[in-house]
Amino acid sequence: MTHVLLVEDDMSIAIVITAALEAEGFAVVHCQSLAERDRLLADRSFAALVTDVMLPDGDGIETIETVRARHPAMPIVILSAQNTLDTAVRASDTGAFEYFPKPFDIDELARTVRQAAGAAQGQRSPIDEPVAQGLPLVGRSAAMQSVFRMITRVLRNDLTVLILGESGTGKELVAEAIHQLGNRRTGPFIAVNTAAIPAELIESELFGHEKGAFTGAVARHVGKFEQAAGGTLFLDEIGDMPMQAQTRLLRALQSGTVRRVGGREEIRLDTRIVAATNKDLEPEIAAGRFREDLYYRLNVVPIHMPPLRDRRDDIDVLARHFLQHAANEGLPRRQLTPEAAGLLSRQPWRGNVRELKNFVYRLALLAREDVIDAESLAPLLAGEGGGVPEGEGGMQAGTDIADAVAQWLATTRPASGTIYDSAMAAFERPLFAEVLRETAGNQLRAAQALGINRNTLRKRLGELALDPEEFARRS
Incomplete structure (x- = not known):
C-alpha cells in the first residue's frame, strides 16, 4: 500500500484531494496540524507529503527543514491560498517537488503526486497499482465530485440530509462519510432500514417503548433515536415508512423530542438525521403514501447519488x-x-x-x-x-425456483443485510421479461397479470432497461 500524508485543515478541500489521490491508487492519511504531522512522521514513512502553508499551529513552509532532516527522500507538494510571489519563492527554496496556489486543478495535483511518488520510489506498472481504502466513497468522475462537494457543505453543521438514488448506488456510504468526517464523528452511527421493520414494530424500534406498553413488552426498550444520541441516525428506505410512523417522525423532527411507546416522558433529541430512499417521493406524495410536510422536513439538503x-x-x-x-x-x-x-x-x-x-x-x-x-x-x-448470466440475475433456465434461489445464493452471495433487495432485483427483471413475452409487449395486460399499476410497471421497465416494443416485435 502506497501512503500519502495530507496536511490540510480545510475539510472541504481535504475530502476532494483525498478522493482524487485514492483514485490514483494511494491510501491517504489526513491530519489538520503540524503537531499531528510530526507525530505521524515520527512513526512511519510516506511516499509523499502534501501540505498546506497556513495551519492552525504554524507555517507549513517554515517547518519543512525538520521534515527533510527526518525523511530526506520524501517528495513534498505545497498548497497555499497565499498566492503571492513571496510564498512561491519560499516554497521553491524548500526544494518542494511542486507548489500549487489555490484554487488548483485537482486532477493536475493527483498526477503530480503520482509523479512525485514515482520519482522517489520507482514507477509501478498500472496493473500492480494498489487501491486505497481510506474514505468509504471511491470515484473521481464529475458526477461523484458533485457528491463530494455536497458532503463537504454539511460536515460542520447538523442540517438534515436526504440522499436520493437508485438501489445499489451507495447511499449508506454517503451517510457514513457525513458521519465520519463531520462534527459528530465521536458519537454512534445507527443505521435503520425502515422498510425491513414490520409496520406494527417500527414505532417501538425508532422511539422505544416502556415495560407493559403492549403484549410482549416485558422490559423498557431504548429506541434508535436514543441509541444515536451524540451521533447520526440513518433512516434508509424512508419512502417505505408506514404513514402512522411518518406522523410520529414528523412530530419528533418538529419538536426535537421523542416519547417512548407507552411512556409520558419527553426525551430531548441529540442526533443528526440522514435519510435515504430509492423512490421518487413526489409521486408518492401525490398518491397519498408519503407526507408532504415530512418530505420538506427531510429534504433540507438533498444529495443525489448518480447511477453507475x-x-x-x-x-x-x-x-x-x-x-x-x-x-x-x-x-x-x-x-x-x-x-x-x-x-x-x-x-x-x-x-x-x-x-x-x-x-x-x-x-x-x-x-x-x-x-x-x-x-x-x-x-x-x-x-x-x-x-452466471448477469442480465438474468444468475437464475439459469431449466431449474425450479428453489434450485434457482439456492444457485443464486451460492454464486452471488450478497452482503449481509442486502440479500432481500438483491434477490428482488435479480428476480424482477426475468419475471417482467417473461410476462412481456406472454403478452407480446402489451403493458396494460402485463400490469394486470402482475397485479401492479401500469405506471409502476412503466417506471420499473425503464429502470430495468426492458423495452416492451422489443417483445412486440418478437411476437
Missing part, C-alpha cells in the same frame, strides 16, 4: 478497489488488465455499484488466472465458464 451508468469513468477504480477488498477478505488476489477494465466499464450494471461489487467478488473466486484479461473476463460476463 452516469459515472463509467469510476468503474475501473471501483473494480480494482473491490478486488483488493476481496483479497483482504481471503479470496485470491487478482488483477485486471486495462482491456479487462475497459470491458467492465462498457457493461450496463443495472444494479449499480452493488452489482459491480458482487460480480468482482465472484470474479476473484472463479477466475483461473491471477491476471484477468478481457478474453478470460468475457465468458464470466456472458454466464459461461462457471459464471
Whole structure:
C-alpha cells in the first residue's frame, strides 16, 4: 500500500484531494496540524507529503527543514491560498517537488503526486497499482465530485440530509462519510432500514417503548433515536415508512423530542438525521403514501447519488478497489488488465455499484488466472465458464425456483443485510421479461397479470432497461 500524508485543515478541500489521490491508487492519511504531522512522521514513512502553508499551529513552509532532516527522500507538494510571489519563492527554496496556489486543478495535483511518488520510489506498472481504502466513497468522475462537494457543505453543521438514488448506488456510504468526517464523528452511527421493520414494530424500534406498553413488552426498550444520541441516525428506505410512523417522525423532527411507546416522558433529541430512499417521493406524495410536510422536513439538503451508468469513468477504480477488498477478505488476489477494465466499464450494471461489487467478488473466486484479461473476463460476463448470466440475475433456465434461489445464493452471495433487495432485483427483471413475452409487449395486460399499476410497471421497465416494443416485435 502506497501512503500519502495530507496536511490540510480545510475539510472541504481535504475530502476532494483525498478522493482524487485514492483514485490514483494511494491510501491517504489526513491530519489538520503540524503537531499531528510530526507525530505521524515520527512513526512511519510516506511516499509523499502534501501540505498546506497556513495551519492552525504554524507555517507549513517554515517547518519543512525538520521534515527533510527526518525523511530526506520524501517528495513534498505545497498548497497555499497565499498566492503571492513571496510564498512561491519560499516554497521553491524548500526544494518542494511542486507548489500549487489555490484554487488548483485537482486532477493536475493527483498526477503530480503520482509523479512525485514515482520519482522517489520507482514507477509501478498500472496493473500492480494498489487501491486505497481510506474514505468509504471511491470515484473521481464529475458526477461523484458533485457528491463530494455536497458532503463537504454539511460536515460542520447538523442540517438534515436526504440522499436520493437508485438501489445499489451507495447511499449508506454517503451517510457514513457525513458521519465520519463531520462534527459528530465521536458519537454512534445507527443505521435503520425502515422498510425491513414490520409496520406494527417500527414505532417501538425508532422511539422505544416502556415495560407493559403492549403484549410482549416485558422490559423498557431504548429506541434508535436514543441509541444515536451524540451521533447520526440513518433512516434508509424512508419512502417505505408506514404513514402512522411518518406522523410520529414528523412530530419528533418538529419538536426535537421523542416519547417512548407507552411512556409520558419527553426525551430531548441529540442526533443528526440522514435519510435515504430509492423512490421518487413526489409521486408518492401525490398518491397519498408519503407526507408532504415530512418530505420538506427531510429534504433540507438533498444529495443525489448518480447511477453507475452516469459515472463509467469510476468503474475501473471501483473494480480494482473491490478486488483488493476481496483479497483482504481471503479470496485470491487478482488483477485486471486495462482491456479487462475497459470491458467492465462498457457493461450496463443495472444494479449499480452493488452489482459491480458482487460480480468482482465472484470474479476473484472463479477466475483461473491471477491476471484477468478481457478474453478470460468475457465468458464470466456472458454466464459461461462457471459464471452466471448477469442480465438474468444468475437464475439459469431449466431449474425450479428453489434450485434457482439456492444457485443464486451460492454464486452471488450478497452482503449481509442486502440479500432481500438483491434477490428482488435479480428476480424482477426475468419475471417482467417473461410476462412481456406472454403478452407480446402489451403493458396494460402485463400490469394486470402482475397485479401492479401500469405506471409502476412503466417506471420499473425503464429502470430495468426492458423495452416492451422489443417483445412486440418478437411476437
